[in-house]
Amino acid sequence: xxxxxxxxxxxxxxxxxxxxxxxxxxxxxxxxxxxxxxxxxxxxxxxxxxxxxxxxxxxxxxxxxxxxxx
Amino acid sequence: xxxxxxxxxxxxxxxxxxxxxxxxxxxxxxxxxxxxxxxxxxxxxxxxxxxxxxxxxxxxxxxxxxxxxxxxxxxxxxxxxxxxxxxxxxxxxxxxxxxxxxxxxxxxxxxxxxxxxxxxxxxxxxxxxxxxxxxxxxxxxxxxxxxxxxxxxxxxxxxxxxxxxxxxxxxxxxxxxxxxxxxxxxxxxxxxxxxxxxxxxxxxxxxxxxxxxxxxxxxxxxxxxxxxxxxxxxxxxxxxxxxxxxxxxxxxxxxxxxxxxxxxxxxxxxxxxxxxxxxxxxxxxxxxxxxxxxxxxxxxxxxxxxxxxxxxxxxxxxxxxxxxxxxxxxxxxxxxxxxxxxxxxxxxxxxxxxxxxxxxxxxxxxxxxxxxxxxxxxxxxxxxxxxxxxx
Numbered sequence: 063x064x065x066x067x068x069x070x071x072x073x074x075x076x077x078x079x080x081x082x083x084x085x086x087x088x089x090x091x092x093x094x095x096x097x098x099x100x101x102x103x104x105x106x107x108x109x110x111x112x113x114x115x116x117x118x119x120x121x122x123x124x125x126x127x128x129x130x131x132x
Numbered sequence: 133x134x135x136x137x138x139x140x141x142x143x144x145x146x147x148x149x150x151x152x153x154x155x156x157x158x159x160x161x162x163x164x165x166x167x168x169x170x171x172x173x174x175x176x177x178x179x180x181x182x183x184x185x186x187x188x189x190x191x192x193x194x195x196x197x198x199x200x201x202x203x204x205x206x207x208x209x210x211x212x213x214x215x216x217x218x219x220x221x222x223x224x225x226x227x228x229x230x231x232x233x234x235x236x237x238x239x240x241x242x243x244x245x246x247x248x249x250x251x252x253x254x255x256x257x258x259x260x261x262x263x264x265x266x267x268x269x270x271x272x273x274x275x276x277x278x279x280x281x282x283x284x285x286x287x288x289x290x291x292x293x294x295x296x297x298x299x300x301x302x303x304x305x306x307x308x309x310x311x312x313x314x315x316x317x318x319x320x321x322x323x324x325x326x327x328x329x330x331x332x333x334x335x336x337x338x339x340x341x342x343x344x345x346x347x348x349x350x351x352x353x354x355x356x357x358x359x360x361x362x363x364x365x366x367x368x369x370x371x372x373x374x375x376x377x378x379x380x381x382x383x384x385x386x387x388x389x390x391x392x393x394x395x396x397x398x399x400x401x402x403x404x405x406x407x408x409x410x411x412x413x414x415x416x417x418x419x420x421x422x423x424x425x426x427x428x429x430x431x432x433x434x435x436x437x438x439x440x441x442x443x444x445x446x447x448x449x450x451x452x453x454x455x456x457x458x459x460x461x462x463x464x465x466x467x468x469x470x471x472x473x474x475x476x477x478x479x480x481x482x483x484x485x486x487x488x489x490x491x492x493x494x495x496x497x498x499x500x501x502x503x504x505x506x507x508x509x510x511x512x513x514x515x516x517x518x519x520x521x522x523x
Contacts (some may be wrong), residue, residue: 079483082479083482083484087482089456090460090463093460095453099452101475102511104511
């Protein structure tokens with residue numbers, strides 16, 4: 063199973079390869095499956111595009127179980 | 133004074149005081165073995181390392197070279213059962229085949245050198261040179277003559293041995309603190325893995341801490357680890373509950389006069405299900421192997437684990453978690469070497485602990501470069517996919 067999307071979790075969307083490597087090092091120091099480093103987006107503009115196009119919708123879809131919309 | 137041949141008494145210069153974690157390979161050198169010629173694996177000081185490169189670049193051959201040393205640790209001493217004449221690089225028989233490994237654990241640096249040669253008229257290779265040091269000479273050998281250092285005696289002992297036999301497995305240790313015993317046990321417990329989950333059934337008739345490369349003796353290894361350190365089960369349980377939330381437990385019941393067979397139980401609010409181990413999917417068996425690697429390193433490590441493709445059989449969403457869990461487990465003790473062609477697996481490492489293997493063609497040897505010494509245009513996986521990444 064990947065990160066449980068219904069529990070608090072962190073998806074790291076690195077801007078470039080250097081940021082991916084930093085996030086990798088960070089992952090080694092915390093014992094949790096609730097963080098996942100995604101492939102590098104390839105620039106800040108593409109980070110924003112990827113965030114708005116892929117992740118905002120996913121965050122709406124995977125709300126916390128006790129966090130129903132008003 | 134001992135009268136070992138001078139070459140065995142020569143000490144190299146003291147190394148700079150680099151602080152390593154409890155165990156690391158300082159050096160692994162192979163010469164004239166398959167595609168490895170004058171080959172040094174630059175992994176000193178790194179707890180986990182990824183080997184990448186095209187098919188045929190020599191990544192798996194590193195594992196095969198380690199497996200030769202592992203077999204010696206496990207008692208194989210006949211040269212013909214370790215290496216064959218066809219293993220000489222391009223059949224070059226005038227040059228010795230050489231393996232050298234330097235490791236440090238328990239505050240002692242062990243260095244083992246083994247060289248084979250293939251003289252004219254011979255049908256199998258013979259030992260040309262063999263040396264073990266542990267912060268000082270333990271024994272040395274030239275052809276059939278073995279010189280055994282005796283620290284508290286005026287003279288060393290010497291004896292002759294068949295030159296088609298490796299000496300390390302047959303020299304009698306004095307105690308469990310004897311460097312020969314300690315180093316041999318460490319070699320034996322190395323994990324060199326190319327698992328085949330479809331062949332793993334979970335049956336066992338005995339216990340072992342030394343699983344084979346395909347891990348077809350998983351049941352015996354599971355029994356061995358838990359017999360050695362029953363507390364290892366909590367580590368296995370923790371890992372498996374993380375990857376399979378409905379995992380409940382593993383049992384290893386007796387099913388015959390002298391055999392056991394693993395079963396795995398899953399349960400949730402709706403009920404429970406018990407499956408024979410052999411009925412698990414390949415990926416689920418992969419999780420089991422990963423759990424046992426982590427538990428074994430904690431129970432009887434520090435271990436060197438070489439895993440050829442640890443990201444095989446896993447769903448993309450699992451690869452990173454699996455690799456990071458292994459890297460984390462070996463972060464404070466032991467050493468983990470992986471090979472990978474999987475983008476997610478490759479992204480789970482950083483440039484500083486990734487080595488690129490490359491061969492120009494089948495007539496030339498493997499060359500290896502740390503990735504942080506190479507210039508990469510764009511992202512790493514993209515460069516690998518395009519085949520652009522060459523030293």
